[in-house]
Amino acid sequence: MKHGLEHDRPEDITEEDLPDGVILRDHVVDGIREYDQRLPMWWLIILFGVIIYSIIYWVVIDDRSFTGGVDQRLEAKLDAVATKRLASSIDVTNDSLFYEMASNESFVAAGRSSYEANCVACHGSNLQGGIGFNLVDDEWVHGSTPSEIYVSVANGFPEKGMQPWETLLGQKRVAEVVAYVLSENPNLIP
């Protein structure tokens, strides 16, 4: 069998010159002829693989509506980091730390559930008071700074019927309750 290269002019190449299964198209452009062959399997696998991957990537990783989006997940992560940092650095004399806790969703949520379990009976579900004082007004008998409120809750007022909560809940959970009270009373936050 003769090989294509042995011809001087590409127009002269015929099917017989080619290996089995290779089709040569009729046209000649600038002396160049064109094979008409099936694409190799490895090439097709890469092509369709990339297309499928791009769809999966778009839907699962990039599309914001599908899994909550990158921004939202980043925010959740930052929030978790801030929560950990706050939890490990609780200093109940540091007012600005309390303000930070009051704007941290995890702290406030934890504080709310402690409040609902332990304080509602005397201070009401809206913190408007009852047996105990109103916690969402402007009047503070025992001080209105976060660290003062912390002391009120931690030591309680046993002679008035409010027990010292620090012994029961521990420092972290009392701090969370204070954060919750701060978050409910905008007057307390400068």
Ligand code: HEC
């Ligand atoms: C058994 C009732 C009772 C429970 C339960 C109770 N308290 Fe009180 N609380 C009181 C009373 C009564 C006072 C007022 C003390 C006084 O007369 O000086 C008070 C006062 C306070 C004050 C001081 C308010 C101010 O004006 O300075 C804070 C803050 C407070 N409570 C928070 C809490 C929190 C938070 C909880 C839950 C962990 C809680 N209390 C649970 C009865 C209660």
